[in-house]
Amino acid sequence: MENSSTGSLATTGLAPEAGPAQLTSQLRVALIGNPNTGKSTLFNALTGMRQRVGNYSGVTVERVEGRYRRSNGTAVSVLDLPGTYSLSATSPDEEIALTVLLGLAPDLPAPDVVVLVVDASNLERNLFVVSQILELGLPVVIALNQVDTAAAAGIRVDSVELAMQLQVQVVETVATKGQGIDVLKRAIERASALPLPERSFELPAPLFRAVQPVEAVLVQAGFHPSTAAMEALRLLAIAPEGHLAGIPGLEGEAERARTALEEAGYNARAVEAEVRYGWIAEVVEATVHRFGSAGSSRTDRIDAVLLHRVFGPLIFLLLMAIVFQSIFTWAEPLMTAVEGLVGGVGNLAGSALPEGDLRSLVVDGVIAGVGSVVIFLPQIVILFLFIGFLEATGYMARAAFIMDRFMRGVGLHGRSFIPMLSGYACAVPGIMATRTIENPKDRLATIMVVPLMSCSARIPVYTLLIGTFIPPIAVAGIFNLQGLTLLAMYFLGTAAALVVAGIFKKTLLKGPSQPMIMELPPYRLPNLRSLLLTVSHRAGLFLRRAGTIIFALTIVLWALATYPKTEVVADVTDGAAQEQQLAGSILGRAGQAVEPIVRPLGYDWKIGVSIISSFAAREVFVATMGTIYGVGSDADETSVALREQLLAETDAAGTPVYTPLIAVSLMVFYVFAMMCVSTNAVVVRETGGGWKGVKWAAFQFLWMFVLAYSAAFVVYRGGLLLGFAA
Amino acid sequence: MFESLTVVAIVLGALGYLGVRVSRTVRAARTAKEGGCGESCGCSDT
Ligand SMILES: Nc1nc2c(ncn2[C@@H]2O[C@H](COP(=O)(O)OP(=O)(O)O)[C@@H](O)[C@H]2O)c(=O)[nH]1
DSSP states (O other): OOGGGTTTSSSSSSOOOOOOOSSSSOOEEEEEETTTHHHHHHHHHOOOOOOOOSSSSSSTTSSSEEEEEETTTTEEEEOOOOOOOOOOOOOHHHHHHHHHHTTTTTTTOOOSSSEEEEEEEGHHHHHHHHHGGGGSSSSSSEEEOOOOHHHTTTTEHHHHHHHHHSSSSEEEEEETBBTTHHHHHHHHHHTSSSOOOOOOSOHHHHHHHHHHHHHHHHHTOOOOHHHHHHHHHHHHOOOOOOGGTTTTHHHHHHHHHHHHHHHHTTTTHHHHHHHHHHHHHHHHHHEEOOOOHHHHHHHHHHHHTTTOHHHHHHHHEEEHHHHHHHHHHHHHHHHHHHHHHHHHHHHHHHHSSSSSHHHIIIIIIEEEEHHHHHHHHHHHHHHHHHHHHHHHEEEEEHHHHHHHHHHHTOOGGGHHHHHHEEEEETTHHHHHGGGGOOOOHHOOOHHHHGGGGGGGGHHHHHHHHHHHHSSSEETTTEHHHHHHHHHHHHHHHHHHHHHHHHHHHHHHTTTOOOOOOOOOOOOOOOOHHHHHHHHHHHHHHHHHIIIIIIHHHHHHHHHHHOOOOOOOTTTTOHHHHHHHHHHHHHHHHHHHHHHHHHHGTTOOOHHHHHHTTTTTTTTHHHHHHHHHHHHHHGGGGGGGGGGHHHHHHHHHOOOOOOOHHHHHHHHHHHOOOOBBBBHHHHHHHHTTTTHHHHHHHHHHHHHHHHHHHHHHHHHHHHHHHTTOOO | OOOHHHHHHHHHHHHHHHHHHHHHHHHHHHTTTTOHHHHHHHHHHH
């Protein structure tokens, strides 16, 4: 039996790698399947490689590779392809998956074996992409995963019958428990020795006649006949883009085929789905058996409440309120402990080093700056514990479902929700997750608003200001004002994202939006280990960032806040001397230069300068304030926490400089402002790169800044008018 | 003297490090190639 890795596209010249994989050489396996089938989990089980397990895309968009050893010692490399429902569209994810399978990806030969991960509890929907991949002329093994979930939902899939129907090996697995992995490995070994799968249904005569010439063009261009047949069906609905671009005569033949079909009374765009689902229905009929429905009805009963038109959103809000409240109540003791630790380290370093610039650099610059950010670790951990828990139980998918109603209200594609949800962690993966959106206008509109979702870099800013200036007053008995304020900030960002996206969709990026098929996984108990893994991963990233970029920035900020040295008039107190010194430094002068710009918002120059430095990244605001107050305070009080210093700060007349109103206005500013170089860079890249990308990124930066400034202005001035203390 | 030199060295080191990070980010944006968010751009979460 000829090995297929050379088979699909031998003559295009695009696939330089040739020659069947020898038994001694490395075997290349590609994993593919619908999102949420357990592909990542299976990948981890196969390769033992640690990787984040989560419900949302953005993870598998990346090229993830791992390997394992066979019993004979040779390596098997495993490539985790992006999760995809079909290969019929032209989203970047699907294009990546298809190019890799066809061996057209640069520097990646076609896989020797494709492992199709299929969710046993959702066979019908999963079989669509299966039916397409079976036609690619590659050895295929089906991993029938989540048989436990299926059984709990009262579904049994007859895997022997499925293997007969599809003419490939089918292995039942439970990826989370590692069941079936060894069998799967053996099936992978055998796969290339078995006959290649092929299309197992016939096209209706008019369709067959219509696609013949298209197939001929593709075969001419070097495609394997079976692949050509699959691509020809695809081409009825899409334009020849990506790897199909530039094949002479292709679009002409495809257009003729479409016309011929329309004349024969078919809907050319829908005909592929029709024939494939026709075949799928037969396969499902023969292989899926339903017994009882105990499991699914429990999920249904829970959903009846959680997805209720009125109670659903209310419960969602309530849950979020509890989450945000716990960030303050639970994190407070931990935070105080970390604060004490940072203060202790500061004092230690202070007494170990001789008085002078070096000590000031270490204590006032680095420890005060980095320390002021690091103390927010407990909040980050608690927030992601909650989010990870809700995600793992299946509730986050419901939240997406609830939100979808509002999203459609503003004309946004339902698929935009997942990038927006990722945006709560960080806008960078959120923006990369927009690759799953096919329509370029929908994709741009989503990219434009993802940074409005409150990312975790804002948490230090919010919690510093809330913890310091918002009193923990009880509201309606069970809530407290701090948690509610934080909830309000998240809500504000989300609402603004929806409204702005709606405006874009009606003006600049006008176009129809398509509905999304959303899947609601059954509720399940979260896996503690993977939950902790996710949380520690995020905590690690937060700390790594504090230890690298923020660390370096605080050193530079310290230098800017220290030099040039001013001659201080002899007879002032220590504190006043430090204050003069700071005001004379480069940072101080820059601050005074920008003060007129931020004055209308009620901010002083210290806030102004912190805002400017936080253009690098939002949490640098906190680090800058920490450094400024570290440098500006006299040497004896190094260990005083930033929060207390902010409260104690008074102007010449003795009135407090920072008030709750200013804190709120500042938070509102951070809700809207686009202050993150990493995000800017990703936006440039994902909106086309080069000048085009730079223009979109600049546009986004500008409108967000204008929005932020105006909103902060309105809050501050409005607050003054309403009689809140300046 | 020694102290001033140390401070200058540290500050220059920090500036250099930031410069490398920025140029890496810019390059990643320009080449529009596939890339993760981890090390290359330093977002705080993935
Ligand atoms: N009960 C059960 N859950 C599974 C199984 N495989 C994966 N999961 C869970 O399904 C969810 C989605 O899995 P993931 O690997 O992230 O899916 P992917 O989107 O296909 O990569 C996770 O919560 C997994 O823990 C399985 O065989 N049985």
